Structures are given as C-alpha cells and as structure tokens.
Amino acid sequence: MLADPLARTATTARSVAARPGRWWLPASLVLLAVALFLGVMVGPAGNWGSADWNIIWNVRMPRVVLAGIVGATLSLSGASYQGVFRNPLVDPYLLGVAAGAGLGATIVFAVGRASTTTWLIDPLPLAAFVGGLLAVLITYLVGASFGANRNGVTLVLAGVAVTSLATAIQAFVLQRNTEVIREVYSWILGRLTLANWGDVRLVLPYVVLSSTVLLLHRRHLDVLRVGDDEAISLGTQVTRVRLVVVIAATMGTAAVVSVSGLIGFVGIVVPHAIRLLAGASYRRLLPLSLVVGAAFLILADIPGRVLQDPAETPIGVVTAFFGAPFFILVLRTRGRSLG
C-alpha cells in the first residue's frame, strides 16, 4: 500500500467507499424476523404456542410467507419504477400495471378458466403480466409525449387514464360474461386470507427472477438519477436499462397481484420511508425495500386478522389507511423537486 502514491492523498479510497448507514440492512433484517415471528404467532386460533401446529403450518405460515413475498415485490418494484421514471410519485398502481394485470386475468377467465387449468404452465399470471406490461408501456408513452422527464405529474395522470381505460374494458368483458364475475372479483380482491403453499409455489419463480434482475440493476438506477442525457454520455444504454427494469418490475407485480389482489401504497410508502431514513442511493434502497417491504406487509396483515375477529379486515384497507396520508405527505415534501 505504501508504494501506491494514491495512498498518501488526504482522501482515501476507503473514505470514499464508506457510506453512512451500513447498519440499515442488519436492522431491517431484524425487523423482518420480528414481523415473521409475530405473523406466525398472532391469530384468532390462539397465540404464543397455544395454537395447533397444523393451523400454524398450513394456514398461518403460507399466509405470512405470501404476505412477505407480496410486500417485498411491491415495494421493490415501486422503488425500481421510481428509479427508471425518475419520478418519486409512481408505483405499480398509479402506473396502471395493476389494472392492466386485472384486465389480462379477466380475459383468461372470460375465455374459460376451466380449460386452462390442465395446461402445463398456468396462463393466468402470464396474462396478468402481458396486461400489466402493455398498461405501463402505454402510460409511459403517453406520459413521455407530454414531457414526463420534466414534469412527473403528467406520468401519473397518464397512469390514471390508462387505469380507467383498462377498468372500463374489464367491465365490458365482464358484462358479456356475467358467469365469471364472481371468479374475477374474488381474484381481484385477493386470496391472501385463503393462502396455501400452492400459491407460494405459483408466484415464487416469477418473483425470484424479477427481484434478481432488479437488484442487479441497482447501480444503473443511480446513474439514471442524473438524467437520460448524462447517463448516455456516461456510457449507459438508457433505453435498454429502462426496458429491462420495467419488464422485470412488471413481471413481479403481475405475479403477486395474481395471488394477493389489489394492495395499494406499499410501493410508495416503503421506498419513501427508507429514503427518509437511510438515503436515496438505489444501491441501498433496493435491497432495503425488499426486506422492509416484506416486514411491512406481514405486519399490516396482523390487524386484519384480529381487529374484527372472526371477520377479516382486508389488508388493502390497512395499507391504504397508512398509505394515503403518507402519499399526501410525500406530495407535499417532494412534489416541489419534481418541476
């Protein structure tokens, strides 16, 4: 090291590399462990060891694991969308991904769910993925044509329009196929309450692939923070990175929406809470979103189980209860920097 002339400079490589808050990841893992423990131990069938092992293994465990997977994926996808669109306001719901995924799934039900169950690959998550991807691409193209890079609000408005359109087409399809309305709505509302290990197996491959791709792109998202032109001049293939990240985030979102139904605000609340506490670098934000998002949704699912026992409070109600005020707070504090 002494032979290295750079070692004698006042600023060392070590001090450049040292980033504040290295303890955030261990801290978030502890949070996740606590959430897992509470999620498994609290419920109407008895707490802390009094519950039947069979209930814990076959009812609570899959539900907790699924909630964790859904929360992790929604917040990781939300943070990734915010990165590629350079817009702190977007999440899978505001971009129209969820509505597009719902439309794709509705079409599968309308065409005939019964005939597809024997297929080797279940077409339902695939149709949700295609619908979600189409929706986010239309949102982006419409938003970008009004200068989305300069004004993030146009992108959100485009997402609202695409959501309305997808919902309208969905209503039309349902009206012509009234016999599948019940199936479709139970799908949209989600099956988290009835989760079993089969649901976990259904989403896991999509979610693992999506998360891996997104985490591998976290350095690119930091480069994109300086804008398209500068990122290109720094050697990043912006269009390719954006496309890959959008596809991966949409695949994860569509997969979890197909088992959990509509759960809003996770993709906005979790990444922003992390930004406030641990900084905005995507290299830290993405892994933390994954872990904290899982913990957040597992914890958010607990009040739903015990508040109105024996009835269930839908988890989407709980997340919206916390998420909507938080979103308004984000609008107030970060909206100014969007201009």
Place this chain on the structure above:
Amino acid sequence: MSSLAFVDLSVRYGRRDAIAGFTDTVRPGEWLCLIGPNGAGKSSILRATAGLVPHGGRIEVDGSPLSLRSSRRRAELVAYVPQSPNLPDDMTGAEYVLLGRNPYIGYFGVESQHDLAMVASVLDRLDLADFARRPLGTMSGGERQRLVIARAIAQEAPILLLDEPTSALDIGHQQQALELVDRLRREHGLTVVSAMHDLTLAGLYADRLALLHQGHVVATGPAASVLRPETLSEFYGVSVSVHHEDDGTVVVVPRRTSA
C-alpha cells in the same frame, strides 16, 4: 492526447438543420471554443459528439469514427458537461464523482478499489475532499460546477466537451471554473471543445474560436481574427467595440446604440 475531427457533420431536428457541413479538426491538446448566437448549432455539435443526437457525416477520434464505438467505449473517449447538469440533492459528492467511473464498470459489476482510489485522488486534486460526504443539495453553484468537472475528470476521457460551463456562475466562479479546466487540460493533455456565450472569456481561454451562424461556420481562427466588430455586428446583429490589451487579450464590449 487525442485529436477530434468533424467531417461534414450535420444534425437535423425534424426538417430543420441545426448544423450542416461542419468540418474541423481539433488538434491533440487544443481548446476549441464554439461561439455564435442562440440556435447557431453550438450545442448540437457537442451533443452529437457525446452520442446524444443522431448525426450525418463523421466524428473521428484519432482517425477512427466514434459511431463504431460501443456506448461505454465512447464514454471512455469523450466526457460531456451539459449546460445545466442534474445534481440529485441527496447524492453525496463522492457518489456523484464516482458516476464518472461508469464506463469502466461492467454491466452487473461494482466499482473496484482502483475506481474508488481514482475518485479520491480527483477530489483531492480539485480541493473537493471536504465535499466527499456532503449531499449535493447543500453546495453552492460554484462548488457544484467544480464537482461536475471532477466527474468528467474521473471519466479519464482524453476529450472534454463543455456546454456553456459558466453560464450559471458569477464572474469570480466563472474565472475559477475556466482556470480549473485550463489547468486540468495542461496536466492531463485534454482536448477541449466548449460552447460559450461570453466572447471575452472565450477568447481568453481557447486556442481557437469557431463562429457559427445558422448551422454553418462563418469564421474560425485565433481570437484576434474572429472577434472583429464588423464580423460580430454581421452575425450577432450587435454593435460592439473590440479592444486589444497589451498581453494579447481581446476584450469585447457592447456599445450603447441609443444617443
């Protein structure tokens, strides 16, 4: 040191020619400054060289066309400082300068010890060590501009493009930034192409000026030959007086036309 050659360069936006038939060779280590009224095509030349807009004709570095390079390889050859860079408020100085190492880091890779040491030494040489851990949002305009230049230096490209590098700075920080570029160009043997509005500063720091008008070069050469009252009056539509100082500095002063 690298040379930069433009051969019949053209850039079109829709049906409008932003620049047409631009041919010039910037010698290794030379500083060429592009001047001309708004919309003359200065930025288009820089943006085409940085790979941000499609262009006709050829742009060559040391005789080989840039268009054949991958985007990463191009970024190893050409560093670009835009007119108004985006500096995320909550990014630290060191994180920002580290972006300059992007062309050297693999698609799925992370920065090496060498990249970090490079950033550290650039921060030191530009007296920015105190800003390594500070968020960009807390810095003044002059400090931010020095960090942008530091990022370009960390890119280790032999060619540096500067689009209006001083337009947002006061006179003291303008001088500081240009002195810094001049020093770095001598230390690193950089070839510099800049676009500037301040004609006196352009003449003071550049080896050669190219005056553009409506996408065409109308005059090129050292400051004394390009900055003449009649030339400037013809292409800028202004009335100026030009003074020659004893040290060779050419000073351009606008003249009041009203009585």
